Structure formats: C-alpha cells, structure tokens
Amino acid sequence: MKTTLALVSILVVALALPAMAAAQAGDRHPTMKVGTVTVARGQKASGTLDVPAGSDAATHIPVVVIHGVRPGPVLALVSGAHGTEYSSIISLERLIDQLEPAQISGTVIIVPLVNLGSFEQRVAHVNPTDGKSMNRFYPGNMTGTQTERASAIITKEVVEQCDHLMDLHGGDTDESLRPYSYWTVTGNAAVDRVSHDMALAFGLDHIIISADRPKDPNQSRYLENTATTRGKPSLAAEAGYAGTVETDDVNALVNGCLNVMRYLKMMAGEVKMIEHPVWIDPVQAVTSEVGGMFYPLVKRGTYAAQGMVVGYVTDYVGKKILDVRAPLAGVVLFIRAVPSLVKGDTLVSMGGVGSDAKYLK
Numbered sequence: 001m002k003t004t005l006a007l008v009s010i011l012v013v014a015l016a017l018p019a020m021a022a023a024q025a026g027d028r029h030p031t032m033k034v035g036t037v038t039v040a041r042g043q044k045a046s047g048t049l050d051v052p053a054g055s056d057a058a059t060h061i062p063v064v065v066i067h068g069v070r071p072g073p074v075l076a077l078v079s080g081a082h083g084t085e086y087s088s089i090i091s092l093e094r095l096i097d098q099l100e101p102a103q104i105s106g107t108v109i110i111v112p113l114v115n116l117g118s119f120e121q122r123v124a125h126v127n128p129t130d131g132k133s134m135n136r137f138y139p140g141n142m143t144g145t146q147t148e149r150a151s152a153i154i155t156k157e158v159v160e161q162c163d164h165l166m167d168l169h170g171g172d173t174d175e176s177l178r179p180y181s182y183w184t185v186t187g188n189a190a191v192d193r194v195s196h197d198m199a200l201a202f203g204l205d206h207i208i209i210s211a212d213r214p215k216d217p218n219q220s221r222y223l224e225n226t227a228t229t230r231g232k233p234s235l236a237a238e239a240g241y242a243g244t245v246e247t248d249d250v251n252a253l254v255n256g257c258l259n260v261m262r263y264l265k266m267m268a269g270e271v272k273m274i275e276h277p278v279w280i281d282p283v284q285a286v287t288s289e290v291g292g293m294f295y296p297l298v299k300r301g302t303y304a305a306q307g308m309v310v311g312y313v314t315d316y317v318g319k320k321i322l323d324v325r326a327p328l329a330g331v332v333l334f335i336r337a338v339p340s341l342v343k344g345d346t347l348v349s350m351g352g353v354g355s356d357a358k359y360l361k
C-alpha cells in the first residue's frame with residue numbers, strides 16, 4: 001500500500017514537472033492570440049485584425065506575431081496610421097522579414113499598415129473611408145466609423161496584450177521632417193522613467209517632450225498615449241518625409257526598434273543609449289491664415305531665431321501675401337514640402353530647446 005502511494009506520488013510529480021518548469025520561468029504566454037493569429041513559442045505567423053462593417057465598410061489590418069523561443073516582454077510595433085508615411089511602413093516590413101523567434105525573449109506584435117485606404121489611394125493624413133486621422137480616435141468605439149472601430153480593435157488586441165508599444169511615423173507627403181521621437185510624460189514616475197530610457201535607446205538625437213497629452217485612458221486619443229495611460233512604457237518616433245523612402249530614415253527606425261529590444265532584454269547585444277539628445281519643449285506650429293502657394297526659405301532641421309522669416313506665401317499670380325515667421329527660437333521639426341496650400345494647413349512646426357530634468361521624478 002505504502003509502495004503504491006509512493007509510486008503514485010512520483011508519477012504525479014513527474015507529470016507536473018514540465019508545467020511547473022514553465023510556471024517557474026514565468027511564461028505568461030505559452031501561446032499568443034492576436035486577431036486571426038494564434039502562435040506557440042518559437043513560431044512566427046501572419047494574419048489580420050478584422051474590423052467588422054458598421055456604418056461604413058469593414059477593413060482587415062495585417063498583423064504579424066513573432067513569438068520568441070523564451071518568455072519575456074510583449075512589444076508592439078505599429079506604423080501606417082498615416083498610410084503615406086512610407087519610410088515608417090517600410091521599416092516594419094523590414095523587421096517582419098528580419099526578426100526570428102530563435103533570437104527573441106518575449107513576443108513582437110507587428111502591425112505595419114493600419115490605414116490601408118490611405119496607402120492604397122495615396123491620401124495623406126486621414127482614412128479616406130471616413131475622413132478621420134487614424135491616430136486621434138483612441139481608445140476607439142465599436143459603434144463609430146471605420147477609424148473608431150479599427151482603433152477599438154487595436155486597443156483590445158494589441159495595446160491591452162502588450163507591455164510596451166512603439167508607434168512609427170514620418171513626415172507625410174506634404175511635410176519635410178527631420179527625425180525625432182516623443183517622450184510622453186504621464187505623471188506616473190515609474191512608467192515615465194522607462195519611456196524616457198526607451199527614447200534614449202531608440203537613439204534619435206531630438207526628442208520631443210509631450211507633457212500635455214490626455215491623462216485619462218478613456219480619452220487617450222493617440223495610440224502611444226493609449227499604452228502609456230494604461231501603465232505601459234512606450235514611445236512614438238518619426239523619420240521620413242514627403243513620400244520618400246530614404247535608406248537613412250528606414251535604418252534609423254529599424255535600428256531604433258532593435259536597440260529598444262536590447263534595452264528591454266528581448267535580444268542579445270550591447271545597448272547604446274544616446275547620451276545628450278536635444279530635448280524639445282515646447283513645440284509650436286504655424287497654420288496658414290490664407291490659401292495660395294508656399295515657398296520655404298529653410299530646410300528641415302534648420303535652427304532659427306524667433307521671428308526669422310522661414311518661408312512665404314504668394315497668390316496664384318506671384319504676389320507675396322504672407323511672410324511666415326519662426327514662432328519661437330529653435331529647430332525646424334518640419335516645414336511644408338509642397339507649394340499647394342489652403343487656409344488652415346500647417347506651414348512649419350518648430351521646437352524650442354528644453355530639458356528633461358524638470359519632468360523626471
């Protein structure tokens with residue numbers, strides 16, 4: 001009797017061992033399910049985030065899940081909310097090709113092209129289905145238009161399942177932009193410290209301090225802010241301009257993502273943190289009071305004094321109707337890349353040189 005019990009005990013222990021080992025390793029995600037994709041450890045698979053039809057059409061947003069061989073953080077990489085910011089989209093296409101489960105501790109969820117209509121029809125800034133920016137309606141609403149429904153699906157499937165998120169952008173077809181990232185200050189010191197260091201690891205040498213984003217997770221508006229207001233340290237980054245896909249811009253975004261993965265201990269290798277970035281605070285944009293033709297006088301990245309003329313506007317027969325002046329002393333983050341101009345368009349966005357010190361607790 002005693003012998004039998006002992007044998008049974010040994011058997012139970014032996015059977016329980018693999019499960020215990022997994023639990024001890026802290027594997028929260030033996031499998032991952034994102035949209036139509038279900039993957040086990042060591043697998044890489046693609047599918048879609050299916051946004052059902054509502055007051056307007058359905059859309060099927062592509063998603064790839066790379067489920068690393070070892071447990072670790074879940075990192076979401078998203079681009080193409082603005083479907084003509086091509087270099088950001090191409091950078092995630094490259095990472096889809098490059099990243100393999102054998103290299104990774106944790107999981108990478110890649111959503112390379114949120115705004116399919118914008119990409120296909122070459123429409124800048126908005127989703128042509130409903131005329132809304134796909135980075136202003138988070139956390140979304142399943143009874144709203146396509147942008148709002150897509151935002152709700154991304155919040156549920158991607159943001160809520162990840163530990164960190166990076167949202168990639170660039171200058172749109174009408175924006176000549178120098179690369180920069182954003183550090184969002186939420187007021188949660190622990191989250192803000194990690195987001196700060198993720199921006200240093202991403203490596204772009206100009207970092208905008210966003211201290212005025214919504215603090216309410218139910219009114220988060222921006223994708224990155226949807227993650228940070230849910231306690232998930234994250235960032236947004238921009239490189240690329242005016243419809244171009246330049247190698248330097250794509251490399252900056254790809255290498256930024258890889259270096260943040262090393263910082264998060266998702267990949268092997270030395271972490272290089274940028275030591276003295278230019279912290280941008282505040283940012284001020286100038287929108288046009290008139291329509292006409294725009295002529296820039298400075299390039300993206302130029303440093304200008306407050307009041308300096310950085311461009312001008314003429315009517316359609318060449319008569320100058322407006323001088324465009326720098327609203328503050330600092331760097332030209334982006335300047336209008338095309339002559340076409342209607343009232344209300346952005347002419348220039350400038351950043352003053354600030355400091356991260358007052359926001360770090």
Ligand SMILES: [Zn+2]
Binds near residue numbers: 081082085169170
């Ligand atoms: Zn964008």
